[in-house]
Amino acid sequence: MQAKLRRFLKSPGGRYIIIGVSVYLFELVVIIVAEHYFGASAVVAVGLSFWLGLSVSFILQKIVTFGDKRVHHKVLIPQVTAFSLLVLFNFGFTLLVTKLLSPAVPAVVTRTIALGITTIWNFYLYKTRIFKTDESPVY
Numbered sequence: 001m002q003a004k005l006r007r008f009l010k011s012p013g014g015r016y017i018i019i020g021v022s023v024y025l026f027e028l029v030v031i032i033v034a035e036h037y038f039g040a041s042a043v044v045a046v047g048l049s050f051w052l053g054l055s056v057s058f059i060l061q062k063i064v065t066f067g068d069k070r071v072h073h074k075v076l077i078p079q080v081t082a083f084s085l086l087v088l089f090n091f092g093f094t095l096l097v098t099k100l101l102s103p104a105v106p107a108v109v110t111r112t113i114a115l116g117i118t119t120i121w122n123f124y125l126y127k128t129r130i131f132k133t134d135e136s137p138v139y
Contacts (some may be wrong), residue, residue: 012065012066012127013123015064015065016061016065016123016126019057019060019061019064019065020057020119022060023053023056023057023060024053024112024115026049026052026053026056027049027050027052027053027111027115028049028108028111030045030048030049030052030053031045031046031048031049031107031108031111032108034048034049035107042098042102042106042107042110043095043098043099043102043107045107046094046095046098046107046110046111047091047095049111050090050091050094050111051091054087058083061126061131062079062131065126065131066126066127066131066133067133068131068133070133079130079131082125082129082130083130086122086125086130090114090118090122093114093117093118094111094114094115094118097110097113097114097117098110098111098114101113
């Protein structure tokens with residue numbers, strides 16, 4: 001059992017899932033606190049959780065999941081640009097899902113659905129484009 005867990009944590013996919021679940025739980029707490037303690041609407045609560053979770057996720061995915069510790073501006077600027085475009089797309093998609101589904105289901109469920117969908121294409125793009133290090137120069 002421990003050997004399987006070690007293999008799981010050594011793979012980018014395993015680390016991606018662990019970090020993703022942790023950030024997801026963080027986002028759910030933000031949604032609940034925003035709605036119940038600050039009176040935020042579902043769209044505002046999900047939007048806030050999205051941006052806070054995103055900040056934590058970028059750093060952890062870059063460094064921990066994909067082992068990309070490069071911080072030279074020639075690496076970071078293209079990464080941040082590509083990541084930002086992906087984020088804007090994901091944000092619009094997340095708000096659209098929330099807007100379409102929020103009359104029927106709670107915000108936590110709409111965020112979960114959107115997150116499940118975006119997680120798939122995010123991992124692919126992170127691994128093959130944004131944090132790909134095998135042919136990038138190391139600074």
